[in-house]
Amino acid sequence: MHELTTTPATGQDSFLTLDHITDATPMGGKLLPSGAGATFQVWAPAAREVRVLWDYRKSAGNWLHHRQARLVAIANGRRAGFVPGLKAGDRYMLHVTGPVGGTEGLKRDPYARDLTETPMWPECQCLLVDPAAFPWHDQGWRPPAFHELIIYQLHVGTWYIPPGRRHGTFLDVVAKLPYLKALGITAIQPLPISEFPTQFSLGYNNVDPFSPETDYGVHDDDPALNDYLTVVNARLHDAAPGLAPYQRKDITGTASQFRILVDMCHVYRIAVLMDVVYNHAGGDFGDRSIYFFDRKPYGNHNDSLYFTDRGWAGGLVYAYWNNDVTQYLIDNAVMFLTECHCDGFRYDEVSVIRNEGGEHGWRFCQWLTDTCRYVKPEAIQIAEHWPVDGAVVEPAATGGAGFDAASLRGAVAQAASGRDAVVDMAAVAAQLRSPAVRDHWRAVQAIEDHDLVYQGRKPRIARLADGADARSWYARSRSRVALGLVLTAAGIPHLFMGQEFLEDKPWHDDPESADRIGWSGLDTDRHMSDFLRYTRELIALRRSLPALTASGIHIFHVHNANRVLAFHRWVPDVGEDVVIVASLAETTWHDYTLGFPGAGDWREVFNADVYDHWVNPWVTGNGSGVHADGAPLHGLPASARITIPANGIVVFAR
Incomplete structure (x- = not known):
C-alpha cells in the first residue's frame, strides 16, 4: 500500500491508502x-x-x-x-x-x-x-397516513418570487409556509429539485440526482442571505417558539437550505414528497457528468456506463439490466428518505421504465419500492404510469411493482368543460371511484398538474370553463364543481400551484415569463380571494369528515341529461355517512328527488354556491338541511327532495 501524496498536483504515481475502507463504505x-x-x-x-x-x-x-x-x-x-x-x-x-x-x-x-x-x-x-451536522427540529414527526394526504404540487423556481429576486428558492417556499398551513394541505410535492443543466427547467432533465439545483439556493455571497435567515427563524418561532433558531452556518449551501425546507415543513406539519426521475437523465450532460463516466470512447450510448441508446424526453434511459446502475438510483431514493428526512416519492413516468427496461425495469421497480418500504415504511410511493395499470400498485411479492398509489387525471376535468361541451357524467363518476386500482385510496386525483397546464398544452380549469372570461360566473362555478369533486372523491387529492385561487394563466418554468403566478390578485381580485376561501374551507371539511378520507364510495345516481351525479361516502364498518351531490346544469334544480343512505335529518354541511361573492346573498340551497322521509330510491333505503344550485356541489352529513 502506497503513502498518501503530499505534493501539490504532481506525484502522478501516488496512491491513496485504504484506511477506513470497508465493505460498508458508501459510494x-x-x-x-x-x-x-x-x-x-x-x-x-x-x-x-x-x-x-x-x-x-x-x-x-x-x-x-x-x-x-x-x-x-x-x-x-x-x-x-x-x-x-x-x-x-x-x-x-x-x-x-x-x-x-x-x-x-x-x-x-x-x-x-x-x-x-x-x-x-x-x-x-x-x-x-x-x-x-444539520440541526433538525422534526424529532417525533410522522407524516400523515396515506388517506390523509392532500398534495400541493409546486415549482420552486416560479411558485413564489419575492420582489427584486430573479427566481424562487427553497427559502422562499419556507417564507410562505404559513400560507400553505392555512390552506390545509398536508404535503407538498416540489417538481424535481436535482441539479439540471439549463438556465431554468421543470426539473425532469436532471444530471446530478444527488445534488440540489444550485439556482434554488441563496448563494453564500448574497447579502440577502442574512435577511433570509431572519425570515426563516421568524417562521420557526411562529410555529414552534421553543425550538432553537438556525445559525448562519446552518443556512450555508444549497443542500442545507433544502434540508431547512424539509425541516420547516415538518415543523408546520406538512410532509414533503420528492418528485424523482428514474426513467432517464439529461438532455445536455456535458463532459463532466455521469455520461460516459469511465470515459470509454464517445459514440455508442450503450457504452456510456449508466445509460442505453434508448431516448426519452430529450435524454437517455437508464441501463436497468445493470445492477450497479439500479443500485445508484435506489441509493438516491434512500438518501432522500434518510439524510434529507423526506416523506415519500412521486416517481416520474414509471411506464417508461417498464416499457424501455422490460423485465429488468419491472424488477428495478420492485427492488426500489421494497427497499424504500424497508428503510421508511411510512413513506408513500406514488407511480405515474400511463395508462393506469392496477399491477403497478400490487405488492412486489405477488408480481406487482409495489407502489402505494397511482396518478389519475383527466375525466373529472370534464366538470369544467365549456358551456357547449358534451359532458359524460358517467366518465366523471367512474374516475371518482378509480376502477383501475384495487383500493380507492390508491388513486391520486388531479385535474391540474405541471404537464396538463404547461404553456401551450391544456388550459387551466377556469379558462377551460370559459375561454373568453375566466372570471365569469360560469368559469367560477364550474371551477368550484371540478375542485369540489377532487376534494370529495375517494383517493388522494392533488392540487397544482395557483389552482386554489382560480389562477387561469398557463404556467411556465421560466421565472421571467409573463404567466407567473398572480399572487397580487388575492388583494385586488374578489373572485380569487373568494375561491381561495372556498378551497380552504372545502379542505377543512374533507379533514373534518372521516368519510371523505375513507375508502367507502358508492355512486348511486348519474343522470347525463340532467347533468347531475350523487355519491355516498362512508367509513367501512363504522358509518359516518356523507352524501355529495354535484350538478353541471346551468339552472337550479328544485325538489330533485334523490336516494339517501338512511331516513331522518341530513345537515347541509357545505354548499359551493355560498362562495360566489362570499357570503353569497343570493345563495341557493337547503338551509340547515333536509329530512329524508321518502320511499327507497336509487338502491338506498330512503329519499328526500333537495335543491341543487346551478353548477353547484352540496354536501350532506348526519
Missing part, C-alpha cells in the same frame, strides 16, 4: 463521523485510473486544486481511498482516465451531495456535506 465522497477525513468510492469499470483532486484554492479568479492522488482498485470495477483532514464544505473533483482509445478529464462525483455556486455548471465542483 461517493463521504465524511467520517470521527472528523478524520473522507472516504471515496467510485464505480468506473473501464477506466485505467481515477484520481481524487482536492485542496482547491482560488487563484487569479480560478479555483485550482493543489493535491491529488489515485484511488485504489478494489473489486467489481470499483476504486476507493481515504483522504485525511477533509471537512464539510471542502471542494473536490475526480479525474478519470479511460481505456485505450477513450478520453480523460474531470468528472463530478455521481454521488456528490452538493455542488458549487461558483464556478457554476458545467464547471462546478463537488462539495463534501456532513448530513449529521
Whole structure:
C-alpha cells in the first residue's frame, strides 16, 4: 500500500491508502463521523485510473486544486481511498482516465451531495456535506397516513418570487409556509429539485440526482442571505417558539437550505414528497457528468456506463439490466428518505421504465419500492404510469411493482368543460371511484398538474370553463364543481400551484415569463380571494369528515341529461355517512328527488354556491338541511327532495 501524496498536483504515481475502507463504505465522497477525513468510492469499470483532486484554492479568479492522488482498485470495477483532514464544505473533483482509445478529464462525483455556486455548471465542483451536522427540529414527526394526504404540487423556481429576486428558492417556499398551513394541505410535492443543466427547467432533465439545483439556493455571497435567515427563524418561532433558531452556518449551501425546507415543513406539519426521475437523465450532460463516466470512447450510448441508446424526453434511459446502475438510483431514493428526512416519492413516468427496461425495469421497480418500504415504511410511493395499470400498485411479492398509489387525471376535468361541451357524467363518476386500482385510496386525483397546464398544452380549469372570461360566473362555478369533486372523491387529492385561487394563466418554468403566478390578485381580485376561501374551507371539511378520507364510495345516481351525479361516502364498518351531490346544469334544480343512505335529518354541511361573492346573498340551497322521509330510491333505503344550485356541489352529513 502506497503513502498518501503530499505534493501539490504532481506525484502522478501516488496512491491513496485504504484506511477506513470497508465493505460498508458508501459510494461517493463521504465524511467520517470521527472528523478524520473522507472516504471515496467510485464505480468506473473501464477506466485505467481515477484520481481524487482536492485542496482547491482560488487563484487569479480560478479555483485550482493543489493535491491529488489515485484511488485504489478494489473489486467489481470499483476504486476507493481515504483522504485525511477533509471537512464539510471542502471542494473536490475526480479525474478519470479511460481505456485505450477513450478520453480523460474531470468528472463530478455521481454521488456528490452538493455542488458549487461558483464556478457554476458545467464547471462546478463537488462539495463534501456532513448530513449529521444539520440541526433538525422534526424529532417525533410522522407524516400523515396515506388517506390523509392532500398534495400541493409546486415549482420552486416560479411558485413564489419575492420582489427584486430573479427566481424562487427553497427559502422562499419556507417564507410562505404559513400560507400553505392555512390552506390545509398536508404535503407538498416540489417538481424535481436535482441539479439540471439549463438556465431554468421543470426539473425532469436532471444530471446530478444527488445534488440540489444550485439556482434554488441563496448563494453564500448574497447579502440577502442574512435577511433570509431572519425570515426563516421568524417562521420557526411562529410555529414552534421553543425550538432553537438556525445559525448562519446552518443556512450555508444549497443542500442545507433544502434540508431547512424539509425541516420547516415538518415543523408546520406538512410532509414533503420528492418528485424523482428514474426513467432517464439529461438532455445536455456535458463532459463532466455521469455520461460516459469511465470515459470509454464517445459514440455508442450503450457504452456510456449508466445509460442505453434508448431516448426519452430529450435524454437517455437508464441501463436497468445493470445492477450497479439500479443500485445508484435506489441509493438516491434512500438518501432522500434518510439524510434529507423526506416523506415519500412521486416517481416520474414509471411506464417508461417498464416499457424501455422490460423485465429488468419491472424488477428495478420492485427492488426500489421494497427497499424504500424497508428503510421508511411510512413513506408513500406514488407511480405515474400511463395508462393506469392496477399491477403497478400490487405488492412486489405477488408480481406487482409495489407502489402505494397511482396518478389519475383527466375525466373529472370534464366538470369544467365549456358551456357547449358534451359532458359524460358517467366518465366523471367512474374516475371518482378509480376502477383501475384495487383500493380507492390508491388513486391520486388531479385535474391540474405541471404537464396538463404547461404553456401551450391544456388550459387551466377556469379558462377551460370559459375561454373568453375566466372570471365569469360560469368559469367560477364550474371551477368550484371540478375542485369540489377532487376534494370529495375517494383517493388522494392533488392540487397544482395557483389552482386554489382560480389562477387561469398557463404556467411556465421560466421565472421571467409573463404567466407567473398572480399572487397580487388575492388583494385586488374578489373572485380569487373568494375561491381561495372556498378551497380552504372545502379542505377543512374533507379533514373534518372521516368519510371523505375513507375508502367507502358508492355512486348511486348519474343522470347525463340532467347533468347531475350523487355519491355516498362512508367509513367501512363504522358509518359516518356523507352524501355529495354535484350538478353541471346551468339552472337550479328544485325538489330533485334523490336516494339517501338512511331516513331522518341530513345537515347541509357545505354548499359551493355560498362562495360566489362570499357570503353569497343570493345563495341557493337547503338551509340547515333536509329530512329524508321518502320511499327507497336509487338502491338506498330512503329519499328526500333537495335543491341543487346551478353548477353547484352540496354536501350532506348526519
